[in-house]
Amino acid sequence: MEAAAAGQGTGFLRVEGVSKRYGQTLAVDDISLSITKNEIFALLGSSGCGKSTLLRMIAGFETPSAGRIVLDGEDMTRVSPHHRPTNMMFQSYALFPHLTVRENVAFGLRQIRPALPRGTIDARVDALLDLVQLRPLATRKPSELSGGQQQRVALARSLAREPKLLLLDEPLSALDKKIRQRTQLELVELIRRVGVTCIMVTHDQEEAMAMADRIGIMSPHGTLLQVGAPGEVYEHPRTRYIAGFVGETNLFEGRFESGRLACPGLPQPLALPAGTATPEGTPAWLSVRPERITLHGSDPGEQAGNRIAGRVGGIAYLGSHSIIQVEIGGGRTVTTDHAAGALAQRTPATGEAVWVAWPPENGVVLTQ
Numbered sequence: 001m002e003a004a005a006a007g008q009g010t011g012f013l014r015v016e017g018v019s020k021r022y023g024q025t026l027a028v029d030d031i032s033l034s035i036t037k038n039e040i041f042a043l044l045g046s047s048g049c050g051k052s053t054l055l056r057m058i059a060g061f062e063t064p065s066a067g068r069i070v071l072d073g074e075d076m077t078r079v080s081p082h083h084r085p086t087n088m089m090f091q092s093y094a095l096f097p098h099l100t101v102r103e104n105v106a107f108g109l110r111q112i113r114p115a116l117p118r119g120t121i122d123a124r125v126d127a128l129l130d131l132v133q134l135r136p137l138a139t140r141k142p143s144e145l146s147g148g149q150q151q152r153v154a155l156a157r158s159l160a161r162e163p164k165l166l167l168l169d170e171p172l173s174a175l176d177k178k179i180r181q182r183t184q185l186e187l188v189e190l191i192r193r194v195g196v197t198c199i200m201v202t203h204d205q206e207e208a209m210a211m212a213d214r215i216g217i218m219s220p221h222g223t224l225l226q227v228g229a230p231g232e233v234y235e236h237p238r239t240r241y242i243a244g245f246v247g248e249t250n251l252f253e254g255r256f257e258s259g260r261l262a263c264p265g266l267p268q269p270l271a272l273p274a275g276t277a278t279p280e281g282t283p284a285w286l287s288v289r290p291e292r293i294t295l296h297g298s299d300p301g302e303q304a305g306n307r308i309a310g311r312v313g314g315i316a317y318l319g320s321h322s323i324i325q326v327e328i329g330g331g332r333t334v335t336t337d338h339a340a341g342a343l344a345q346r347t348p349a350t351g352e353a354v355w356v357a358w359p360p361e362n363g364v365v366l367t368q
C-alpha cells in the first residue's frame, strides 16, 4: 500500500505499478517507486529477483507488461532507450576493446552530439577524464587497465551523455572487496559532484548501505518489500526476510503470552520493546542484531533485560570487532558482535559458560 502511494505525486522518476512477465515467469511484480532529483537509490535483492529487469525497463531496453514509467513529468514507457535522457552502465562495462580510454569516452559524447566540433569534444572529454582521474591513462586500451580503472572509463562514458538519470547495474561487482570499498565512496563522491540522479542495482547489502540515500529491497519474487534510508531498513525491517537480508540478526520465534514472547526451548518468555501490540497467542518473531547483545561471565541480573545462559561456541577475531557465538541449548546459537575493546571482561574461551543479555528495546518484533 505504502509503495503504491509512493509512486504517485511529483517524484523525478515515477515507476507506477510496473510488471514484467516472461512467459510463465513474473520477473517484476507490480512495483511502484518514486525517486527524487539527485537521489542515489539502490535496488537490493537476491540473484534473479528482477533487479536488472526493472532497471532495463527504466532504461528502455525492456517494455513493461503493465504499468508506467514517468521521468521528469514525461511518460517514457514506450520511448526507445536512445530517446530517453537516461544512461545505463552495464555490469560488464562493455568498453570498446580496440578504442583508447579517450576514444571510449568521446564515443558517448559523439552519440548524442554528432555535430560538435572536434575541439569542443576534446575539451569535454578532458574534463570527464579529470573527473574520473584517468587523464594520464587516456591513450591506453581497456585491456591495459585494472578493473577499477575500466569501471571509471565506463562511468565517464556514461556521464559524457549528460544523462538526467544514471542507471548502474552492479557497478562494482568486478572489483575485489578491498578496492570495492574504497571505490564505493569515490563513486558516491563523483555522482554527487556531477549532480546526477542515480539508480544502482546490487545484491550486496553493505554496498547498498554505504552508497545509497535510500534502499529498495526486493523479494525473490519480484515485488518491492520496503523502501527506506539505510538506517531505517536496518533498524526497522518490516519482515523477517528483510531483517535477515540486510545484515545479520538473531531471530527468536514464539507466540505472544501476557505481553511477552514465549519461545519454545527458552526458559523465560522474552521481554519486548515498550508499546508492542501483543495479541494473545499470535505467532511472532523477535529480531535482535548481534551488536545489540552483551556478553557476561555470570548472570547479569534482571535489570539487564532479557538474559539467556549458554556456552561459547565459535569466536571470530576480526580486528575492529569480534564475533562470538553462544550455544544456548536445543541446537540454537546466538550470534554476538563486539567492537574492539567493548567486551567488559577479557574475551571468553570456547566452551566457557556465559550469559547473553539485551534490554527489551534492543529487539524488533516482526509478525511476518
Ligand SMILES: Nc1ncnc2c1ncn2[C@@H]1O[C@H](COP(=O)(O)OP(=O)(O)OP(=O)(O)O)[C@@H](O)[C@H]1O
Residues within 6 Å of the ligand: 022, 025, 026, 027, 045, 046, 047, 048, 049, 050, 051, 052, 053, 054, 203
Ligand atoms: N529475457 C528473459 N527471458 C526470460 N526470462 C528472463 C529474461 N530476463 C530475465 N529473466 C528472468 O527474470 C528473473 C529476473 O531476472 P533479473 O535478471 O532481473 O534478475 P536480477 O535480480 O538482476 O539477478 P542477478 O542479481 O543475478 O543479476 C529471473 O528469473 C530470470 O531468469
Ligand SMILES: [Mg+2]
Residues within 6 Å of the ligand: 051, 052, 053
Ligand atoms: Mg542482474
